[in-house]
Amino acid sequence: MNWRALAVLGLSLASAAHAAEPPSPARAAALSHMLHQECGACHGLRLTGGLGSPLTAAALADKPADSLTATILDGRPGSAMPPWRPFVSADEARWLVEQLQQGRLP
Amino acid sequence: MIARLLSALSAALCLLLAACASPPLRGTGDLGVVIERARGSVQIVEQSARRSLGRVDGLGDLSHASVVFSRDGRYAYVFGRDGGLSQVDVLSQRLVKRVMQAGNSIGGAISSDGRIVAAQNYQPGGVKLFDADTLELLAEVSTGGSKVVGLADLPGNRFAFSLFEAGEIWLIDASQPRAPQVTRYPNIGRQPYDGLASQDGRHYLAGLYGEDGLALLDTWQPEQGVRRILNGYGRGRAALPVYKMPHLRGWSLAGDYAFLPAIGHHQVLIADRRSWQEVARVPVHGQPVFVMAEPGGRRVWVNFAFPHNDTVQVIDVPSRQIVATLKPGRAILHMEFTARGDAVWLSSRDDNRLTVIDTATLNTIAELDAEQPSGIFFTWRAQRMGM
Numbered sequence A: 001m002n003w004r005a006l007a008v009l010g011l012s013l014a015s016a017a018h019a020a021e022p023p024s025p026a027r028a029a030a031l032s033h034m035l036h037q038e039c040g041a042c043h044g045l046r047l048t049g050g051l052g053s054p055l056t057a058a059a060l061a062d063k064p065a066d067s068l069t070a071t072i073l074d075g076r077p078g079s080a081m082p083p084w085r086p087f088v089s090a091d092e093a094r095w096l097v098e099q100l101q102q103g104r105l106p
Numbered sequence B: 001m002i003a004r005l006l007s008a009l010s011a012a013l014c015l016l017l018a019a020c021a022s023p024p025l026r027g028t029g030d031l032g033v034v035i036e037r038a039r040g041s042v043q044i045v046e047q048s049a050r051r052s053l054g055r056v057d058g059l060g061d062l063s064h065a066s067v068v069f070s071r072d073g074r075y076a077y078v079f080g081r082d083g084g085l086s087q088v089d090v091l092s093q094r095l096v097k098r099v100m101q102a103g104n105s106i107g108g109a110i111s112s113d114g115r116i117v118a119a120q121n122y123q124p125g126g127v128k129l130f131d132a133d134t135l136e137l138l139a140e141v142s143t144g145g146s147k148v149v150g151l152a153d154l155p156g157n158r159f160a161f162s163l164f165e166a167g168e169i170w171l172i173d174a175s176q177p178r179a180p181q182v183t184r185y186p187n188i189g190r191q192p193y194d195g196l197a198s199q200d201g202r203h204y205l206a207g208l209y210g211e212d213g214l215a216l217l218d219t220w221q222p223e224q225g226v227r228r229i230l231n232g233y234g235r236g237r238a239a240l241p242v243y244k245m246p247h248l249r250g251w252s253l254a255g256d257y258a259f260l261p262a263i264g265h266h267q268v269l270i271a272d273r274r275s276w277q278e279v280a281r282v283p284v285h286g287q288p289v290f291v292m293a294e295p296g297g298r299r300v301w302v303n304f305a306f307p308h309n310d311t312v313q314v315i316d317v318p319s320r321q322i323v324a325t326l327k328p329g330r331a332i333l334h335m336e337f338t339a340r341g342d343a344v345w346l347s348s349r350d351d352n353r354l355t356v357i358d359t360a361t362l363n364t365i366a367e368l369d370a371e372q373p374s375g376i377f378f379t380w381r382a383q384r385m386g387m
Helices: A003-018 A023-045 A064-074 A090-101 B001-021 B379-383
Strands: B031-036 B041-046 B051-056 B065-069 B075-079 B084-089 B093-101 B104-110 B118-122 B127-131 B139-142 B148-154 B160-165 B169-175 B182-186 B194-197 B202-210 B214-218 B226-229 B257-261 B267-272 B276-282 B288-293 B300-306 B312-316 B321-326 B330-339 B343-348 B355-358 B364-369 B373-378
Touching: A023 A090, A064 A090, A064 B276, B031 B051, B031 B075, B031 B343, B041 B139, B051 B364, B065 B373, B065 B379, B075 B104, B084 B182, B093 B300, B104 B148, B118 B148, B148 B202, B160 B194, B169 B202, B202 B257, B214 B288, B276 B300, B288 B330, B300 B321, B300 B330, B355 B373, B373 B379
Parallel strands: B148 B194, B330 B373
Antiparallel strands: B031 B041, B031 B373, B041 B051, B065 B075, B075 B084, B084 B093, B104 B118, B118 B127, B127 B139, B148 B160, B160 B169, B169 B182, B194 B202, B202 B214, B214 B226, B257 B267, B267 B276, B288 B300, B300 B312, B312 B321, B330 B343, B343 B355, B355 B364
């Protein structure tokens, strides 16, 4: 099985799960810190964008959650977005997308 | 008796008032400004005493911020992420003026005559020129929405910058600040992420994210156009992820060499400054962010992108060996040398601390509290091209 098939499988598995299992409070705090500080290096501390696109609820409203989750995990080739899979699990990435789309991580 | 008492009283009162009205005279050459990114403030610091003198609040979103100084070193111009341009009086520790000049900004520069402050913007792109005294808008150079990176001042009231999406270098001549003239250099390479001007103002270099190499413009021979240097430095090796873009400024060039961060490779590239040929690659701890030569040029200090941002390495230039690996704190975002390099100040974002290191002994000689500090900017920058 090549990586493309694996990615498709990963995506369909990800979409099969409805909502992400919420991380523990300590892990949620660590993820929020990472989002604002490390992702914020390109997307802005307030997520309003920079070299990276804005991550505000409004900016992400019409984007499919699955593809946003895949972007966090595996980056976006051709852009400056790197893969964050070494630092977040698939569930955590999905949880981050949910929080972002609902504007809960302002 | 009463008359004498009154006169003594009034003399005392005068002294008191005088003391209130005029603080002791001092220069700004020993001062600096530290960005507190989350709080939206700056601290004014004193280099020799290694202490904070005060704080100026109300500067907006400083999640990415940079600073240039007025020629007299009195005013700091702070460029914030939210497009705010703030003029801070370093002596009186006051916010003098603030304009919102764009939706999303990345930095700026000041002209060679000190009269024009230029701001570079991500949203809506472009460069805006302001009067350094009044912050009145003088002119706007549109880049058609392309994000502007690597704005640097050049002699003769010129500026150079690069366009991230468009892959171009532009020179603007602002000798008539209300009618700047633009010269475009297209096809310089994919996704320039930052740029620098050499301290003599002759060379402008743009680092490329989208390919392995840098674009070089010799502004003494602009008709020769832009050429590629260090082309294909990563050839044959898979690129590693880059979790923070490196930053380029004039500190990358010292003595006979240029010291540059490789993109996607944990290496510092060393090039000869005459031929611009590669001389060596030094393997380092992570993705380099700031590769800064000490003012004397003998050693080069390097900090790193996440997840290696707790480490700073020091490279000895003649031997090209790493002579020290330091762990000065969590999330080291920036380093700033004193003008003559006796000390270096480091900001540790996640430890809410500034650490001052004696460059001779590499010992920590002071620590100062700061709220999520990022950039540290000393006033010597006022006197240096390309800073």
